[in-house]
Amino acid sequence: MEFTSKPPMRLMTPARQLDCQISAGVFSQKAPAGLKKPGEFFLLADKGPAGLVLVVRKGRKFLDFRGKSKILEWSTRSDSDQYESRRRKPMLEFKYESFSSRIVLPNGLEADRTIEARVSPITGRTCRITYSRGEEREPGGETLPAPPPFAEDSDSCPFCRALLLTHTPKIPPDICPEGRMVRGTSTLFPNLFPYGRYSAVSIFDDNHFVEIGTASLQSYVDSFLNCRDYLLRILSYDPAAVFMAITQNHLPSAGGSLLHPHLQIQADRIPANFQRILQARAVAYRRQTGSRLFSDYLKSERESGERYIGATGPWHWLTAFAPEGFFEIWGILPGVTSFRQMTEVQWQNLARGVLNTQHFYRSLGRNGYNLGLLLLEDGSDDVELRVVLTVRSNYAPWVRSDFTGFEIMLGDMATFTAPELTCEKARSFWQKETAASAAP
């Protein structure tokens, strides 16, 4: 073994942070049990009671051979880490800064609390990952909550079939003579309380309460295709209403006003903030580089692998580098800049990824989430399609909201978990799907 001295660095294990002296080299013989092939390693001299810690890099994973546990969060990405900086040369800047806040605990001991500030390469917006808050007990987050007490109240639900035709509004006849649009199990009609010029809801099916992760694929495909058909009608009726979106608020904790699952569809002549910011950034990036923003982002993320989860057809799924919501997952469809270019199979692939994400969220004991697919149909072709999903806090009596003064007043979302760790946990839900589809 040959060692090269490196400056001190900080390693974050599941248990605690370690200030370490690091050496690096190449294993040629006597690899630790579990490592079959020679490879790069880091030898960390821990200042703490654990003594020496051997960390081996195997592919992109770091294995801790002290306790056979995996190193979950690697926060040593300093200039001194030549191994990392040589490997990562992204076209886009993935800026972050790790720092700590020193406090004196009630028992008198000093503690450093690590915080990471990240800048989104897509929007330039900053966010925080406040790791220590992950230890905070969050009421209602221990297990998947029971269905709400009104889950059976379908008799008074305007979205259930019995009342739908008499209790929901109709689309004006010059846009849709039938008034409501039906596609498979899905029915689409205007929002009784519109947010914009064209505001509609698309019901999945007649199931009044659908627990997260239990919806059928076909109900999502039907509902998405109904949204597509509605947006096509709007574009031919009002070609200036080019700022479009499909969103979902699953359960009241995510903003859903009715329990019965549905998507919202928006189309307007006025862009929303995120549509405007996204378009400006994508246009500037393309002018500067000649490439499309999301294609380059995806390419960079696939090379890094740290946040890349998997694919459903041409849709690629990854955790957001700088999340603005809890356990934020993106699906990117590279090369496609308009929903009008999407095939039915691609809508199906989108629905598959959305359901995989739901299965993952359910495994975290979370039942509410938001989904958003922003569409810019102004003829520009800079912004490729991207869907975003984030978890919301579970309902519990007097649970605090997941948006605090920090998010509302300072505008920086503060989540608790490293996106790289979220990605590791989420991957199996894509692998399970691949295995299931490969089965005879």
Ligand SMILES: [Zn+2]
């Ligand atoms: Zn209902």
